[in-house]
Amino acid sequence: MQSIVVIDFGSGNLHSVRKAIEHVANGxxxxxxxxxxxxxxxxxxxxPGQGAIGSCLQAIDATGMRQAxxxxxxxxxxxxxxxxxxxxxxxxEEDGGIDCLGVLAGRVKRFPAPGDGALKIPHMGWNQVDQNPHPLWSGIEQGARFYFVHSYYVDSSELAEVVGVxxxxxxxxxxxxxxxxxxVQFHPEKSQHSGLKLLENFVGWDGADG
Amino acid sequence: MGLAKRIIPCLDVDNGRVVKGVQFVDIRDAGDPVEIARRYDQEGADELTFLDITASSDNRGTMIHVVEQVAGEVFIPLTVGGGIRKVDDVLRMLNAGADKVAINTAAVAHPEFVRQATDHCGSQCIVVAVDAKQVTGGDTPRWEIFTHGGRKATGIDAIEWCRRMADYGAGEILLTSMDRDGTRNGFDLPLTRRVCDTVEIPVIASGGVGNLNHLVEGVIEGHADAVLAASIFHFAEHTVEEAKRCMQAAGIEVRL
Incomplete structure (x- = not known):
């Protein structure tokens, strides 16, 4: 029986993530x-994680999770x-600017202010992901919608690491x-069929680019 | 292509049972929140909102149990409102599996509570529910906040209130017109548009939906980011999917 651990750093709602994983990972x-x-x-x-990045990183260090x-x-x-x-x-850029784990290349920026009211912040709801080939997209339609809720976004500087735009x-x-x-930026645990399929693919993935 | 406009069915729950008579022909238990949530999920609802209308606070624990059950089976965002007065109430709902909580009366009574809740739990999970009623008409209409199901005036200007709640960190506004709620005459479009054009956070329009075209109006004329409806879905007049097809035909981007 395989064991899956959801990291808890006190950000609240881990119930949904755990339930969704249990739903797709038989036994x-x-x-x-x-x-x-x-x-x-x-x-x-x-x-997983939601809330502010500062308290997230603090919790990662307080629990010794950075090394893990x-x-x-x-x-x-x-x-x-x-x-x-x-x-x-x-x-x-969140919380006055903060250094993160530095595993991937790029920076996290705030969405530009709505100004004319055209774009609301947070970016909340179902948006499309333009997929680059990866085994975890298997069985998920190109351009499928996932549920997002965030006010900051990732600006990658290493294109080879980008698998969804x-x-x-x-x-x-x-x-x-x-x-x-x-x-992923979106919440697969809240993205109905497409999200559950991605979690199912992850549960059966051996890693290292498949 | 980009972000889709959302359709959100709303369910009133009293002592753990869905009320206002949900009437799906092939559903065995019309009062079972889990069964109804599952149905809306299958029809393509983008989110679900549960309003706990249980009168006695002794029975509030029942709602936690409902949220746990629904969250274990339906993998779309869930919002829970009704009786949320303390940060502890928010945390209890989030830990049960809610993604957002809607705060209404407690925000009016103690606006700082909204700031505390967003500081503690993040803006993304705090929805401020605003019940507004028009108090002056003519060329310069004015709306005010009412509590207690629209019976109690507060004298607070609705537009200013929404702006203030956004400043306090609310992630979203659930805007209900008390003039339209239950009438089936459509949203209060001037109110919806004023709020949507004023705040920089998403706004859910609510109150008055009687047909599918009202949903279209809410987005196109009201500028709403999401539309919430109860009776048109409960009485099986329309499915969520029909609503989405209607919106799509009107040129609105939806998730199908």
Missing amino acids: ASVTVSNRPEEVVAADRVIF IGEVITSKPLLGICLGLQALYEHS TQYGVSFTSAASRGNLFA
């Missing part, structure tokens, strides 16, 4: 944990969700991958 043991040793021991790891995430990336599949995507980049005033990275790592 897997799914646990929520803030203990690095449990994260490192799992077969695969989910790195580093170890996981080199050894087993890791799925980042929302803030779990943004935290992997070099720097974020979405338009919202700007064109931003909505999915990124490198080796065992796959991370």
